[in-house]
Amino acid sequence: MDGRRRNPYELTDESPVYVISVAAQLSGLHPQTLRQYDRLGLVSPGRTAGRGRRYSARDIELLRTVQQLSQDEGINLAGIKRIIELEHQVAALQSRVAELSAAVESAAVAIQQREAQVHASYRRDLVPYQDVQQASALVVWRPKRGE
Numbered sequence: 001m002d003g004r005r006r007n008p009y010e011l012t013d014e015s016p017v018y019v020i021s022v023a024a025q026l027s028g029l030h031p032q033t034l035r036q037y038d039r040l041g042l043v044s045p046g047r048t049a050g051r052g053r054r055y056s057a058r059d060i061e062l063l064r065t066v067q068q069l070s071q072d073e074g075i076n077l078a079g080i081k082r083i084i085e086l087e088h089q090v091a092a093l094q095s096r097v098a099e100l101s102a103a104v105e106s107a108a109v110a111i112q113q114r115e116a117q118v119h120a121s122y123r124r125d126l127v128p129y130q131d132v133q134q135a136s137a138l139v140v141w142r143p144k145r146g147e
Contacts, residue, residue, distance in 0.1 A: 013058045015056055015057075018054065020035070020055070023053075034053070043062050066080050
């Protein structure tokens, strides 16, 4: 979430709203297949107080993916479960990389600000001086005492 409170009645892709019969129709699978996928851990639908399954739009998309991998690609359910686990792991790692990149960027800005503070604190009585005969020289100005 982006820090703002969501409306508790707002529906998202994660909202568990579909009963098993509707989810079966939307995914093109038999309700018994959905129950088996739930038991195997391929999909984890939400539950009502009475333990009834409620599927989200994301769950329906996952069911379609499982069906496609199983029927079109010939991958067994154990392989599909591993693929799903690895995809979740990749998503979590990508999120972590984005988090760390933001932290590095923030640290770089802080370093630049601190560097600017250090440069601003340099003594102003040291003045670089360019001499025609020498490549460069440094002239130190010292005020006379009593002035």
